[in-house]
Amino acid sequence: MSANILIIDDDKTISTMMRRGLTYEGYDVKVADSGKEGLHCVLDKEPDLIVLDIMMPGIDGLEVCRRLRKDGGIPILMVTGKDSIADRVQGLETGADDYLVKPFAFEELVARIKALLRRSENRKKDDERLAYSDLTLDLATRQAIRGERVIEFSTTEFNLLAFFMTHPQKVLTRELIMERVWGFDFLGESNVLEVYVGYLRNKLEGQGKSRLIHTVRGAGYALRE
Known part of the structure; x- marks a missing residue:
């Protein structure tokens, strides 16, 4: 069964590229173009993994991550153009599982997603x-x-x-x-x-x-x- 991935990113060019590529890889992909919409999508159907942009108007990625971490352990891969060490630390301390800097190679995105899904599946097995x-x-x-x-x-x-x-x-x-x-x-x-x-x-x-x-x-x- 293919994993369900939710992309939360207001950059339609990048989110469209990720959706097409990940769909081709066999994933079921949904896109939300704002933090608010993304949170509603999670409530509607919890995904197996979230690809989350940080820089968004309104509810930004860091706040989305904080809210999600209060209620569950969905794997979160943050993607952002901010590449300083402080930015990475802030993202990870907020609760992200991994951090990918734009621009990135699509192959690296897929590799990071596969690693996070494997880790999540192992945690579920341990919980049993x-x-x-x-x-x-x-x-x-x-x-x-x-x-x-x-x-x-x-x-x-x-x-x-x-x-x-x-x-x-x-x-x-x-x-x-x-x-x-x-x-x-x-x-x-x-x-x-x-x-x-x-x-x-x-x-x-x-x-x-x-x-x-x-x-x-x-x-x-x-x-x-």
């Missing part, structure tokens, strides 16, 4: 995994890997382990765990948490592996080495 010590939990396949051993879980076991792994080393009270994993209105057996912690320990500690889920007496449980 939780890791602690030698334990990795894959949120997409709902499997755990400890060492080289793949471990299968029931839905409740998986949800409980995922909650521990999103709060490593923190002492989690029994009440908090029950609320987040089983819900406010759970009316099951009072020892259900202890039973499921036992299930997790049996599966995680197979083949002589060390304990990761520890009982903190009088407080709750903690994921720690």
Whole structure:
């Protein structure tokens, strides 16, 4: 599936050149000729990457970048005719992922875009995994890997382990765990948490592996080495 790219640039000559070239490269491209229009385009449909000019009337590229960074992590490639070190630093500190000075070779634009999209895809893959010590939990396949051993879980076991792994080393009270994993209105057996912690320990500690889920007496449980 081709990536969606939004170009925000008031220079129609340059934006038309980029749109034609990137469309030829196989990308789905949309153009906005002002910062305000660009922000509306993002709200309408979030792109996979934004090519953003700095020097625009009204809402300039730096302000667009600031606003976008408050709400998300869309890769942003800034393009501008300002090439001083201070200008580059300002652009990157505002939240841009990369900075390209006009005039630029189209091949370099494509190379920068491909690099940013790869980086973004790797971040998304990382976000689908939780890791602690030698334990990795894959949120997409709902499997755990400890060492080289793949471990299968029931839905409740998986949800409980995922909650521990999103709060490593923190002492989690029994009440908090029950609320987040089983819900406010759970009316099951009072020892259900202890039973499921036992299930997790049996599966995680197979083949002589060390304990990761520890009982903190009088407080709750903690994921720690």
